[in-house]
Amino acid sequence: MFRSVFVSAALLVSAPAFADLKVGYVDLQRALTEVHEGIAAKAKLKAELDKRKTEFEQEQNKLRSDKEVLDKQGPMMSEEVRNQKFAELQKRLFDLTQKAEKLQMEMAQSEQKELKKIFEKMDPIIAGFAQRDGLTMMFEKTDSGLVYAPASLDYTNELVRTYNDKYPKAGGAPAKDKKDGAAPKTEAPKKDAPAAAAK
Secondary structure, eight states: OOOHHHOOOOHHHHHHHHHHHHHHHEOHHHHHHHHHHHHHHHHHHHHHHHHHHHHHHHHHHHHHHHHHHHHGGGGGSHHHHHHHHHHHHHHHHHHHHHHHHHHHHHHHHHHHHHHHHHHHHHHHHHHHHHHHHHSSSSEEETTTTTTOGGGGGGOOOHHHHHHHHSSSTTTOOTTTTTTTTOOOOOOOOOSSSSSOOOO
C-alpha cells in the first residue's frame, strides 16, 4: 500500500522532467559501412584476410597431398618409418590448426582496432549533434536494445555525411576548415531511414 503510493508520487514528481526529454539515435553499424574510412578499412581487412587465407590453403593442400602419398607408400615402409611419418603429419596438422586459430584471433583484433579508430572519431560528432539540438540522450540503435523509434530521431544519415565531410580521405585526415568535436550546422536529419526493430 505505502509502496504503491510512493511509486505513484515519484512518477508524478518526475513527469515534468520527462516532458523536457529529447532523444535521438544512430545506427553505428550502418554508418560504419557507409563512411569512406569504414569502406576502406573493410577492403584493407578483406585483402589481408584473402592473402593469409591463400597461404593457409596452400599449406593445407600440401599436408593433404603428403598424407595421400603416405597412405599409398605406407604398406611398403617399415612400421618404425611409417609411424614416424604419420607422427610428423599429425604434428603438422596440429600446427596448422593452431595457425588457423591464431589467424582468426589476429584478424578479429585488427578489425576491432580499425573500428575503434572510426568510432572514436564519431563520438565528438554525435556529441555535437546532441549539443546543437538540445538532446538529453543519444542512443545506439542496436546496442541500446531500441525496438522502435520514429525516423525523425535517426541521425545516422547526418552522421555519415558529416563524417565524410570532416574526414574526406580514406586515411582519416581531418578537413582543415572543420574543428574537432564541432558538428557543422546542417539541416535536420533526413527522414529516409525508417527505424527498424533492433535484432
